[in-house]
Amino acid sequence: MGLRELADNDEFARRYRERLDSIGVAAVRRGFHSISGARRSFCLNLVGVCSSYAIWTCPAGTLGSMLVAMGGAVSPHLASGLKQELGLVRAVETGTYRGWSARRLARVFPRVVTIELSPQLHQTAMKTLRDLPNVECRLGRSVDHLSELAHERVPTLYWLDAHWSPLFEASAGEADQCPVLDELKAIGPGDAADCFLIDDARVFCASPRPPYDPEHWPTLAEIFDTIRELHPGHYLTVVSDIVIGVPAGAKHVVDEFSRHPVRHWPLAARLARYLLLGVLRRVQRWAGER
Ligand SMILES: C[S@@+](CC[C@H](N)C(=O)[O-])C[C@H]1O[C@@H](n2cnc3c(N)ncnc32)[C@H](O)[C@@H]1O
Known part of the structure; x- marks a missing residue:
């Protein structure tokens, strides 16, 4: 099916409508459907070309930062649901990078500890997070700090995200690219409510x-x-690119997050994600037709 036919196709239009509804952008949906098939096709092509150009010309470090900011940072929506359900009192993050998730967690928890291996990234994060007195930035290997932090009477949310990230500027950890199993072992049995x-x-x-x-x-x-x-x-489950392990009683919080994983995103980020996914899907379909 060509792009023109695709834009006129009812099934295609229905799927777009559902996706736009799912991210709560009814106004965009109305606008999209008020234009004719030919213009719609033109708009979609324009979005595709602009997105491809932006990604192509983006320096790798900036692209990495954009990806974390859009999708890779922790969901405060999920974190706060788990905190309320289980009475969690702090969050521990491994891999601070630029401190985006630490900042989000600081809105939810009275205490946040974040650990970074790269001295350069640690220094930068200390500066950018200095307005948050409830965030403690630590420098070093996550495993070394976790065994000291884990505690049987401090219910904690662990956001385990320490790994070598070649797309991100100054990322450390190439010699031990993903220490997550050692991190889990360093935490040990911890508190029964740990997430x-x-x-x-x-x-x-x-x-x-x-x-x-x-x-x-x-x-x-x-x-x-x-x-x-x-x-x-x-x-145990996987939702939206996150491996999740929570006490069985908090399953309903995860189910709720699974139904609306991006509801809490700012409108611009939801739109950007939606457009990017739309373009990727169309490229996949186009490649499949070849
Ligand atoms: C994907 S980034 C983290 C993104 C950040 N958690 C966020 O959500 O914004 C991964 C970070 O882990 C760091 N890292 C790699 N190995 C590590 C280790 N063993 N201990 C602590 N940090 C590590 C890297 O330097 C990099 O900054």
């Missing part, structure tokens, strides 16, 4: 591609097994 959110689930679902070294990255099964061994009653 684990591990970012970048997609990398654990299949062998990571170069420049990552697959020997350094655990599989999803290994992560599940390790959490299950230390926290036998935890509910």
